[in-house]
Amino acid sequence: MSELPAGPSSKPARPRRSARDWVVDSVAFAVAVLIGLVLYTDGEQDSVSHWLLAADFYVGMAFCLTLWFRRRWPVQLALVGAVVSAFSESSGIAALMMILTVAIYRPFRITLLVFAANAVCLLAYIEIRNKPDDPAAVLITAAALYVAVAGWGLYIRSRRQLLQTLRDRADRAETVARLEAEQGQLRAREEIAREMHDVLGHRLSLLSVHAGALAYRPDASTEEVAGAAEIIRASAHQALQDLREVIGVLRAPVGELPHPAFADLPALVEGSRAAGIPVELTLDAPGALPEHVGRTAYRIVQEGLTNAVKHAPGEPVRISVTGAPGNGLSVELVNPAPNRRRGDGQGLKGLSERAALVEGRVEHGRTPEGDFRLYAWLPWPA
Structure with a gap:
């Protein structure tokens, strides 16, 4: 039966x-x-x-x-x-x-x-x-x-x-189990997409600035052209390395994706200065910062610099990263902004998602002086 x-x-x-x-x-x-x-x-x-x-x-x-x-x-x-x-x-x-x-x-x-x-x-x-x-x-x-x-x-x-x-x-x-696996794959794809946007967007923005400078300076000397070409070559090489690294981790578990640390923040700023962007950094965050919070702060600064290069090339950028255990970590970027900003806002949206994952928040908009301000607050447990 x-x-x-x-x-x-x-x-x-x-x-x-x-x-x-x-x-x-x-x-x-x-x-x-x-x-x-x-x-x-x-x-x-x-x-x-x-x-x-x-x-x-x-x-x-x-x-x-x-x-x-x-x-x-x-x-x-x-x-x-x-x-x-x-x-x-x-x-x-x-x-x-x-x-x-x-x-x-x-x-x-x-x-x-x-x-x-x-x-x-x-x-x-x-x-x-x-x-x-x-x-x-x-x-x-x-x-x-x-x-x-x-x-x-x-x-x-x-x-x-x-x-x-x-x-x-x-x-x-x-x-x-199948639905959880599909959701895990979706989260993995979203994380990889954010990594590719954050890593490659910054490198390619710097490369675009120098390539544009060569296009608009036909009277540049041989030394200036050679210097700009060398910077473009180095930026392109680094972007290629970053691309290979991101593509390589597609075959690795999500937890093994390479992530920058908060200690890499000064090197990020120095790289932007070497590319000709006047950056003023105020860093006052003594203490042991949690890894996930520090990584989020790094990505916020990186995205802010990328937007500054894209929308206000050559303009100075003021960065302030301050905080202490128990008070939280504040990250602020201010730079002159044109009257009309381009782009689809996916980078800023991604920053809001990153901050929400660590129970923080992100704000952005114009200051009374007309500058563009990107502000984030991240929790820092005592």
């Missing part, structure tokens, strides 16, 4: 007989017919008419054939079996199998209904088959058989429901 029992309120689907079902149904039919013939032979000794014996045999054998359809109409055939068993002993085993099928495939209340119908027909059987000598023994024996068969069917039903529940839980756990 490969089909699972239908729920209390669900409509059972038409069963599809598997190879195992064919074997089970064949064995059930053969057993019902053989035992039915034995019972019929014993029943010939009852003091009943010949036409009743004939009806017992033919109706009983015909009812055994209905075992092939017991999964499709279990309740209907079980009620028919109860009526037939009232006069036919050869159908007794087939009727018990119908009770077993109802207990497996239908709710408990329907099993009780079929059980009650068989109990009523049992009383009619005692009267019709003229068994006045030991009616109590017949009642007890038949009731014990009914209870045993129904109990066995209920056990099979409960076991199948338990197995189905376990399979459903396993399927749900597999689905949850």
Whole structure:
């Protein structure tokens, strides 16, 4: 019996007989017919008419054939079996199998209904088959058989429901694991995208500044052209190295992505100064800064310098990084801004996301003097 029992309120689907079902149904039919013939032979000794014996045999054998359809109409055939068993002993085993099928495939209340119908027909059987000598023994024996068969069917039903529940839980756990894996991949892609934006954006912005200077200085001396070309070459080489590094970590776990540290902040500023950007740095953050907070501060300064190069090339940039344990870390970048800023704002949006991950905040906008101000506050536990 490969089909699972239908729920209390669900409509059972038409069963599809598997190879195992064919074997089970064949064995059930053969057993019902053989035992039915034995019972019929014993029943010939009852003091009943010949036409009743004939009806017992033919109706009983015909009812055994209905075992092939017991999964499709279990309740209907079980009620028919109860009526037939009232006069036919050869159908007794087939009727018990119908009770077993109802207990497996239908709710408990329907099993009780079929059980009650068989109990009523049992009383009619005692009267019709003229068994006045030991009616109590017949009642007890038949009731014990009914209870045993129904109990066995209920056990099979409960076991199948338990197995189905376990399979459903396993399927749900597999689905949850797959969704978590997809979310992890999405977070990994977002982190890699931020790394590529932060690392390459800064390098390429510096390279663009020097390339633009060469384009707008056709009267530059040979020494100036050579110096600018050398800076462009070094910046392009470093950008290529950064690109190789980012692409290389695509094959590594997300936790192994290379990240800069807060201690690298002065080197970042010196690199911008070497590229010709006047940067004024105020760094006052004594104490052991948490790694994730320091890394976020570095990325904020890096993005601020990148925006300054893109939108206000050659203009001075004032950077202030101050804080202490228990008070938090403040990062501020101020530089002159043109009346119209270009870009889609993805870098600033990424900074807000970075700050939110460490429970900080980012603000940006114009000062009363018309400069552009990028401010971030990051927590620094005591």
